[in-house]
Amino acid sequence: MQGVSKVYPDGTVGVQELDLTFAAGELTVLVGPSGCGKTTTMKMINRIIEPSTGRILLGEDDVTRVDPNLLRRRIGYVIQNVGLFPHQDVRANVGTVPRLLGWDKKRTRERVDELLAVVGLDPATFGRRYPHQLSGGQRQRAGVARALAADPTVLLMDEPFSAVDPVVRERLQTEFLRIQDTVRKTIVFVTHDIEEAVRLGDRIAVMSEGGKVEQFASPAELLGRPASPFVADFVGSDRGLKRLAVTGIDAADLEHPPVVRVDDDLAAARAAMQGAGARWAVVLGPDDELHGWISQERAEGSGTVGAAGKRMEAWVPHDATLKTAFAQMLQLEAGWVAVLDGSRFLGVLTPESLHAALRRSVEGTAPETAGAALTTVG
Numbered sequence: 009m010q011g012v013s014k015v016y017p018d019g020t021v022g023v024q025e026l027d028l029t030f031a032a033g034e035l036t037v038l039v040g041p042s043g044c045g046k047t048t049t050m051k052m053i054n055r056i057i058e059p060s061t062g063r064i065l066l067g068e069d070d071v072t073r074v075d076p077n078l079l080r081r082r083i084g085y086v087i088q089n090v091g092l093f094p095h096q097d098v099r100a101n102v103g104t105v106p107r108l109l110g111w112d113k114k115r116t117r118e119r120v121d122e123l124l125a126v127v128g129l130d131p132a133t134f135g136r137r138y139p140h141q142l143s144g145g146q147r148q149r150a151g152v153a154r155a156l157a158a159d160p161t162v163l164l165m166d167e168p169f170s171a172v173d174p175v176v177r178e179r180l181q182t183e184f185l186r187i188q189d190t191v192r193k194t195i196v197f198v199t200h201d202i203e204e205a206v207r208l209g210d211r212i213a214v215m216s217e218g219g220k221v222e223q224f225a226s227p228a229e230l231l232g233r234p235a236s237p238f239v240a241d242f243v244g245s246d247r248g249l250k251r252l253a254v255t256g257i258d259a260a261d262l263e264h265p266p267v268v269r270v271d272d273d274l275a276a277a278r279a280a281m282q283g284a285g286a287r288w289a290v291v292l293g294p295d296d297e298l299h300g301w302i303s304q305e306r307a308e309g310s311g312t313v314g315a316a317g318k319r320m321e322a323w324v325p326h327d328a329t330l331k332t333a334f335a336q337m338l339q340l341e342a343g344w345v346a347v348l349d350g351s352r353f354l355g356v357l358t359p360e361s362l363h364a365a366l367r368r369s370v371e372g373t374a375p376e377t378a379g380a381a382l383t384t385v386g
């Protein structure tokens with residue numbers, strides 16, 4: 009979108025001089041308070057609303073020069089409460105655009121069944137049902153399948169998950185992320201819910217009244233470095249906590265306590281802890297798999313580490329987020345969690361290293377300015 013404005017006939021400015029680039033294959037979220045122009049922005053992309061000025065390019069094409077009907081077949085559209093046709097069954101609903109495109113019956117049917125399976129609706133069970141015979145979550149899934157039917161390059165989603173309860177919403181979000189992982193559409197997603205924005209977005213545009221973009225950034229950057237008091241206020245005072253959910257574990261974040269083996273004797277364990285100046289050591293099996301841990305106290309006397317050590321349940325895979333690691337720590341009342349690659353031990357996270365990892369994530373996403381470099385030192 010280049011210099012796009014929308015002034016409604018009554019003089020209301022929906023959006024003003026908007027410049028935004030949506031990267032191919034990414035999910036971009038438009039988020040902001042009610043009335044800030046999110047829906048106006050989205051609906052100009054498929055020309056449900058005509059822009060007053062400016063240009064909107066889809067690849068090479070200026071969308072204002074494309075026949076709107078042809079345009080909308082290239083752009084899937086999912087709205088709140090789905091907008092499924094009430095008098096058509098699920099199969100007919102999902103097959104809408106392929107039919108418009110003149111696909112034959114067999115091809116349409118195959119595509120519909122494939123998509124229903126993708127969104128987790130068994131075609132045999134749900135294909136012949138009408139929208140009122142589905143739950144809110146199932147209707148939403150059918151809506152997503154319909155939007156994907158003709159394999160559009162772009163998907164517009166306007167608060168698609170806001171009409172269902174929080175538990176169903178979270179499940180739909182998880183499923184949707186899985187679908188996006190396989191289809192990799194260019195998605196513009198409108199929500200007023202910052203949690204949803206942070207969870208789903210590759211990039212997030214925070215908008216304020218008049219369609220002004222206050223910040224356009226990755227979730228981690230938005231939470232770590234809000235560009236203005238407006239953004240800081242909008243993302244919330246618990247943004248530090250929210251950031252845990254969007255920050256992955258980096259090898260450099262891990263701590264490396266002394267390591268002993270299950271069949272080592274206790275004298276060796278004592279020596280390892282003394283050598284490292286540590287009060288405890290991680291106990292590993294022969295293939296570096298996590299067995300547990302042993303404290304200085306339990307390492308007194310004679311015998312093997314395996315017999316004296318304690319089992320350890322607190323672990324996370326290396327591709328988990330800091331939030332998962334922190335949740336494990338709290339749930340198991342553990343002072344640390346092990347980070348594993350498959351079953352292989354990589355290192356541990358403690359509250360201190362979690363905190364350092366959060367700080368690192370902010371510094372890592374910051375532009376390379378002299379100021380940022382200075383704060384990193386020390």
Ligand SMILES: Nc1ncnc2c1ncn2[C@@H]1O[C@H](COP(=O)(O)OP(=O)(O)OP(=O)(O)O)[C@@H](O)[C@H]1O
Pocket residue numbers: 016017018020021022040041042043044045046047048049200
């Ligand atoms: N047809 C219209 N005529 C006049 N003003 C309009 C029209 N449609 C929208 N507006 C105004 O344009 C501004 C932006 O509206 P828009 O629907 O884009 O906001 P939004 O961010 O999507 O809000 P919400 O989160 O409440 O859905 C608002 O002030 C709204 O009142």
